[in-house]
Amino acid sequence: MQQNTTFDILIIGGGLGGLIAAIVLGKKYKVLLLEKDAYPRHRVCGEYISNEVLPYLQSIGIDPIAQGAKKIDRFEISTHQGKLIKTALPLGGFGMSRYELDNLLYKKAAEFAEIVIETCTQVDFKDNSFAITTKENLHYKATYVIGAFGKRSNVDKYLHRNFIQKKSPWLAVKAHYEHPFEDDVVALHNFKGGYCGLSKIENNAVNACYLTTYHSFKKVKSIAEFQQKVLSANPFLAKFFQNANPLFEEPLTISQISFEDKQPVENHIFMIGDAAGLIHPLCGNGMAMAIHSGKLLSEIFLQNDFNNRTILEEKYTKIWSETFLKRLHTGRRVQGLLLQPSLTKAFFNISKMVPSLLPKIIAKTHGDIVI
Template identity: 50%
Template sequence: MNTNLDIIIIGGGLAGLCNAIHLSKFGKKVLLIEKNSYPKHKVCGEYISNEVLPYLKYLDVNPFEFGAVKIDEFQLSTTKNKVIAAKLPLGGFGISRYTLDLELYKKAKENGVTILQDTVVDVIFKDDFFTVETKENNQFQAKIAIGSFGKRSVLDVKMNRDFIQQKSPYLGVKIHVKGNFQQNLVALHNFKGGYCGVSKVENNAINLCYITSFSAFKKYKNIPDFQEQVVFKNKFLKEIFKNSKPNWEQPLSISQISFATKKPVENHILMSGDAAGMIHPLCGNGMSMAIQSAQMASKLILNYLNGTVKDRKTLEKQYIRQWNKKFSLRLKAGHFIAMLFRKDKIASFLLQVLKKLPFLLPKIIKQTHGKPMKI
């Protein structure tokens, strides 16, 4: 058993990698365990609010060096093909998870983080230490464990987390295509039972990522049939899909997506990124939240390891309090906005109001976005 570790991070997505880079900057011995190899495409909207740029700079990561696209305009359409546009209050950028995760992985390795490709099957907390067991029969021990294993994991089931008991009724589909789309625009187009985000990422690719209820999808034979019969009822989506060429043979898909409330700490493990909570993709800021949660967890962990935070109970209480202060209102706003747009009549009425009072849309966007991160 390897016991010469300070922190074990379970999952190597945005939150896990940012945690690893941050903690390793301070000389901590970090092991990150990730089941997949890098790079890998993921079902994701791939738009990130500029609020994270100061923190990425602190981590010595500049997304624009890897081809990130600057985005400052937003467009929204309803199921009735009514459209409204606005300037994004803070702006953002588009970059694929394939590229961003890879560059964060390289930075973590450069910082001396040990990265193991394996699957964690159990985490045992005893005598103030975590013992982490993997599929390949490895065992590791550390004072701190961070869970950043994404939307749904075998560990969520193993820990019997509350959200696992509830229905996870959503399906996500994503593909990169080549075609014409405004460079500085992120668009959100609604269709019956779902919505699709559209934005440019590096290498002039367009990311098309939509989410729908599984009950709406299962009436159709396959993804192309569903798109033809449902998604393309939105004329903007039909035009984009029909006038572009796919970069991949098949789209990616993920099922059993849940937006149920999660606990930021579970079995003494600090949850980070999607493992702690997910905002509706309708609000387009999940990647930013994952990165911000990493900063929050890393700062508190460093304070705990140097004695500024006196004990584990205080560490956990502070993390829960900070997480809720930062994100709980965003998540509630995301749920509420998504609920409104699922109702066609309400969505149409809202659009009419927003057209008459255009200053309201940036204010609504601000409810699901924050200010530039403080270092």
């Protein structure tokens, strides 16, 4: 084994959650972060980020607004048939590509932690410490491991996590386009079997990202045909996809997206972000939750006895559950409602009569400003 392969904390996954933990913990501990893909890179994501984490990002030296992120404070939602409701967003957010945001965080994290582009394949807890192996056949040891490997990873399979045994019907498609669109709006347009988010990012492109099921996709041969036949039954999406100029050669896709419950600590690994639980994308809150959970876990490490594993695990499990569980469950109920056309119609009718209802539901899937 080479020298210098023993760390206080090893983080698996360099998305938003993992990079935040590397920035905060790297200032005090010897931290290694393993990320399988080189930066910068595009990710399948709606790229609307709740303002609840903006002051916190700015406090650690990351300022998306100064980098051109679009300030967003209006929300529009339409039914399959194109009935539209507009409302102000209670807290608002900003639009920035993952290409840019992850890269900003990566550059900051590299100031404090060691970051290597390697894929973790094995992680084993034995004799009060971890042994980690990568695809590149390198070996590391660490006192603690943080699982920041996102919604679905080979590491989940290695650990035999419960959710990975079950098939998930969800897939998602995303690309950037040139098309006129208001800077301060995030739109959610429903179609049969899913919904599509539209919002702008720092370079004036419009991000179109949709979630749907294999069942809906089965009847068509290509993404282009799906967009033409299924999404375009909604007049807002028809107008967008007919006129928008794609900026990617091909849209990016991901599959097997699972919204099952997970645990914040498993096999003594501290899970953050989607590895601890994925909120339904329509809530537009997953990125803020990944950043927030990375911060909360880092503070547990900084404020407690580093050598007391039991206390650290108990405290993180408690604070994670208090902060995120309700939001995850509300998101699940809202998604169930939006995917049933008759319930969506009833919801739209009530929302027209009671305009405060929609902002209240949005607030329930979000948290307060993180400081």
